[in-house]
Amino acid sequence: MTARSRSLSVVYLMVALLIAVSMFPFLWMLVSSFKRLNELYTVPPTWIPETATWSNYLNVLLESNVPRYFLNSLVISAGSTAIALVLAILASYGFARFRFRGKSLSISLIIVGQLLPTAAIIVPLYVVLNYLGLLNTYLGLILAYLILTLPLSVFMLISYFKGIPVELEEAAIVDGASRLGVLLRITLPLSLPGVVAVVVYAFVTTWNEFIFALCFAMDSSTKTLPIGLAEFTTEFHTDWGAVMAASVIMTVPIAILFLAMQRLFVGGLTAGATKG
Amino acid sequence: MRIPKRFQGIMFVLPALFVLAMLVFYPIVYTVVLSVTDPAGNYVGLENFRSMIDARLTARAFWNTLIYVGFSIIFQVLIGTAVGILLNNEFWGRGAVRALIVVPWVIPGIVAATTWAWMFHTEFGIINYMAQSAHVIDQPVGWLTNPDTVLPALITVNVWKMFPFVAIMVLAGLQAIPNDLYEAARIDGARKHHEILYVTLPHLRPVLMSITLLLAIWGLNAITIIYAMTKGGPANRSLITPIQIFRHAFEFFRFNEAAALSVMFFGATALLMTLYIRIYAEKD
Amino acid sequence: MRRLSTLALMAALPLGAVATPALSGEITWWAPEFGEERAAELVRRFEEAHPDIQVNMEPVVTNGLQNRILVALRSGNTPDLIDVANGWNIPFAATGGLLPLEEVLAEKNIPLDDFLPAALETATYEDTLYGLPFRAEAHALIYNKAAYREAGLDPDSPPETWAEFVEASKALTRTTESGVEQYGFGIAGGGEVSNTIFRSLPFIWMNGGNIISTDLSEVGLDSPESIEAVDFYTSMLTEHGVAPPSTLENDGTALRRLFIAGTIAQYQSGQFDLASIHQENPDLEVGTALLPHPEGKERAAILGGWNFVIPEAAPNKEDAATFLAFLAEPENMGYYTDTFPARESAMELERFQDPELGSFREMLKYARQQPPSANWVQITQIYFDYVQEALLGSMSAEEAMTEAAAEIEPLLGQ
Known part of the structure; x- marks a missing residue:
């Protein structure tokens, strides 16, 4: 005892x-x-703000581009997540349920996609996006982010689909349903936890992404929140109070999303990552 | 019209493959082309490679990258595994703790970087203040501006950010270990640390292997923390190859040299990965 | 700049539409975001006077703007008028994408002799004018008068020479009555490269040195004059200890914060800092002075500022010229600039008569443009890296600058 x-x-x-x-x-x-500027630059630092203030938050919300960047982040993350999800569902189903020529080659291509250092492809990706007129557009970033999210999403879903008994599908096929119909009506609803995991993973990854956004977004019409935060620390109005307020604003939504979904998410991720 | 069965699988897979081919494989090929041409598109052989290899910074950046990624992984795996084992214990509030500790991992890297940069500030940073109050140091340390402390400080931030990922993966791996193995060990008179050493860790090996690989990939990709905290400074003491590539391409507009550096970086990474997978595969 | 040609070729495809092709009577103006409100007001006034011309003002973010303009110029898909930082003007002109302005200006009766000669130089490429300066500024010394008094210095006669300045900075480096560790002189050693360039290159120039010569033919960083000046700058931290320990993480903004917090008693900056100092610490008694110079030598400063340019490919050059003439009127120029106007006659406006601005205005006389090299970013990065080496104490100023010069050398001929 x-x-x-x-x-x-x-x-x-x-x-x-x-x-x-x-x-x-x-x-x-x-x-x-919550500290005023003078108090931020005081030695020794105070543990509790002497005169707590909302002014940093007001600055960020009313006088900076952060609200616009928030919107950009939302559109880009949602768009990229949606496309990644559709592509990953189809591909994973193909890998989990079929045998075909070139299957192992295809899988290794996706693994290479995941292993690729992003730094090594920024330059050509910039040139390609420029060629397609997609620099500084939502679509350009949405596509670029697929590189980051698609491979692991595919692996996460393969393991989910494999866990669903084939017999359930076979019954439907005998009844004359197409494979796509089977996937949509039977397999997918049963894989909901896996789908949620992919959505959270892809959303969080794109929401947080920094370096592609830094290179491919050029003005406030497409810049995302992480770039906004970096600008806070480099532009003329650097202000640690506002930087910290902006950090809080960026952290809260993602932390809430994550904490709400974490059980499903962790399950899905561990399944995908250990097999990938 | 029904698609013949042998084509069905490939039809499902094709869209994703097409997108990845456009976004990954075409750029790779294009990088190689850029790396052997000049800005006007003329073939110049290995000229770009030579000028990058000659650049004093290339070797330093590569070395820094190895140190940064290597030490980050070591501590991420050690601490993450320990935390995973700790959280596998029964205690009150376990669910909440598990959820909370993962937060550093899900927040944006840039948030972690700026917050830590503020904490590391030489004059107004809380870390210097606490260390001085505890008499660990007597002068403020310029954590991010001292050549001896800058990489360890950056590694600390990286470890703080990523150990939760290792912990939850380890936790999941632990829960897959059948309980009777522990019981058998206990009947044999094993103590707690014996259990960890002879039951837990061997079972975790495959999980740890794939985690390490993922950490290595992410680590080699990770520009954010260093870019936001030091931009590679002071005097390039924390310059890593990805930042060097970025600088050449987007600050100096020397795309061809940046491409040559990318090819070398990709080659080195591929070599490391292959070695790792080879060793991993042999042991199994 | 040739290096971007591949890129630019690709951008030439109409897919990357950056500016809408203007109808006659319509012009597009790219103006930096920070001046958006005043730009909008000027557009309103202009359209009132010229009802037949419509101006579409597009606020642009300065971050990445240089590249964006370059791509636009190369592709021929451009707006009609652009604000450019004066350091970009000559490299842009070198691409052949800008309209020569002399004839246009003569036609609109804009007297060039009313403009700051150094500012005009930033727009002159191969003896032709490719831009019209509208904003000009130079750094001066900003200091804390109370700190001067407490240290036994006369706040009304700030130090003139380098030697006097070092002595004053030493005196100012002390623990104040209120227990603040105060440092005499804040120098920049971190952040974006330009912060350190703007604060150290003037000292090199004053002493007769340079990073590279104005005609871009030679590296001058390893000359004794340059080395002495870099040593003057870096020894503030390494030898005299009058710069704060956080020097290697301090950029211009950080210095302003430290000044407001009372941690540093002097630093160099532009007049734009004054407003935020007064706002954030109204009790601080601010003094401004000319930068100290080496005994027997003249002062120097970097000329910062912005120019208007009209692209060669502008769809509506005629109306763009009319609008340019409107913006160049002394009153409008004086209204639009964040700092000083580039025209002497605009300088007479009320808003530039504030005595606090006197030193900044005086420093303009000593201001020169940065070398218009296409590789300037890379050259200054190398210079900055070695200044940091000297600040770290891992190399002497002489060793650092000798190595830097050797690395900059191959970039000259390109």
């Missing part, structure tokens, strides 16, 4: 340490976002 409770208190101690380390930057971000 004592040994057990001792080991339990060790566990609690370690968990407390873990939470402290994981959460501290968020705490500090939140505290800083």
Whole structure:
């Protein structure tokens, strides 16, 4: 009993340490976002803002491009996620249920797609997007983001589809349904957790993406939130209070989305990543 | 009209393959073309490669990349595995803790980078303040401006950001280990650390292998943290190859040299990956 | 700039439509976002006076703007009037994409002798004028008068020479009565490269050195004059310790923050900093002064500013010229600029008479343009990397600049 409770208190101690380390930057971000400028630049730093202020948030929401960037991020992430989902569902179904010539070659091509260092393809991708007139457009970024999300999404869904008994589909096929119909009406509804995992994964990945957006988005019509945040720290009006407020604004939606979906998401991801 | 059965599979797969081919394979081929031509499109052989290999920064950036990615992975895997094992214990509030610790991983890299940059600030950063209050240091340390501390500081941020991913994967792997294995070990008189050493870790090996591969890929891709925190400085002490490529292409507009560097980087990465997969496959 | 030709060729396809082809009586103007409100007001006034011409003002973000304009110029799919930073003007002109302006300006009776000569030079390529400057500025020294008094210095006679300046900075480096660790002089050693260029290159020039010569034929960074100036700059941190320990992470904005917080007592910047200093710390007594110069030598500064250009491919050059003439009127130019106007007669306007602006205005006389090299970004990156080496103390100023010069050398002939 004592040994057990001792080991339990060790566990609690370690968990407390873990939470402290994981959460501290968020705490500090939140505290800083409510500080006035003078207080941010004070030694020693204060733990609780002396005169808490919303002005940093007002600055970010009313006087910067952040609301527009928020919209851009939303459109681009949603668009890219939707396309990735459709393509991944089709491809994974093909891989999970069929044998065909060139199958293993196709799979290895997708693996290569996942292994590819993005830094190595920014330059040609820039040239290609420029050639197609897609630089600085929503569509350009939406397509570029498929590179990042499609391969892992395919692997996540393959493992889900494989887990669904073929017998269920065969009955429907005997009744004369097409394969696409079977996929849409039988397999997909049963794979909902996998689909949710893909959606969350693709959305989070594109929402957070920085380097493609930095290279392919040139003005406020297409720049995304991460670029907005980077601009806050480089343009003339650098202001740590506003930077921290903008960080909070960027973190909250993604954290909520994630915490709401995390059970499904983690299940789907572990399935895909360990097989990919 | 029904599609013959042997074509059905490929029909499903084709759209995704087509998109990836357009967005990945065509650019790869194009990179190679760019790397052996000049801006006017004339073939120049290995000229671009030579000038990049001669550039003093290329070797330094490559070395920095290896250190940054290598140490990041080591600590991400060590800490992540330990946390995964810790969270596999029964304790009150386990679900909430599991959810919370993953947050650093899901937030945008740029948010992590700016927040940590503010915490690392030499004069107004909370880290220097806490370390000084605890008498760990007596002078403020320029974490991001001192050549000796800049890479460790950046690695810290990268580890903080990614260890949760390792932890949840390990956790999932742990839950797949049949309980009777532990019971058998206990009957044999094994203690807790024996269990970890002889039951847990061997079972985690495949999971850890694929995690390491993913971490390596992500690590080699990761520009965000370094770009946002130091831009490669001070005096290029934290310059990594992806940032060097970015600079040549988008700041100096030397696309052909950037392409040559990309080809070399891709080659080196592919080599590392193949080696890793080879070793991994042999052990199985 | 040749290097972009592949890219530009691709952009020549009409797919990348960047500007709508204008009908006659309609012009498109790319103006930076930061001046959007004033630009809109000028458009309103212009359209009132010229009901037959419609101006479509497109606010553009300065980040990445240089490349965007370059692609537009190369593709021939351009707006009719563009605001460009003065450092870009000559490289743009070198692409052949800009309209020579002398005739246009003569036709509209715009007297060029009313413009700052150095500003006109930023628009002159092979003896032809390819842009009309409208905004000009130079850095001066900004200092904290109270800190001067507390350190026993006279706030009304700031240091003149380098030697005096070092002494003053040392005196200002102290723990103040309120317990703040105060540093004498904040220098830039981090952030975007241009921050350090704008704050250190003037010292090199004053001392008779350069990074590369104005005719782009020689590297001058390893000359004794240049080395001495870089040493003057970097030793603020390494030898005298009058610059704060965070120097390597400080850019212009950070310096302003440190100044407002009372951590540094002096720094160099443009007049645009004054408003935010007054707003954020109204109690701070701000002094401005000319940059200190080496004994027996003249001061120097980098001329910052913006020019108007009309692309060669502009769909409606005629109306663009009419609008340009309108914007060049002293009153409108004085209204539009964020800093100073590039015309002497516009300088007489009320808003430029503030005594606090005096030093900045005076510094304009010493201002020169940066070398118009197509490789300037890469050259300054190399220079900056080695300034950082010197700031880190891993190399002496001499070693650092000798190495930097050797690396810059191959970039000259291109």
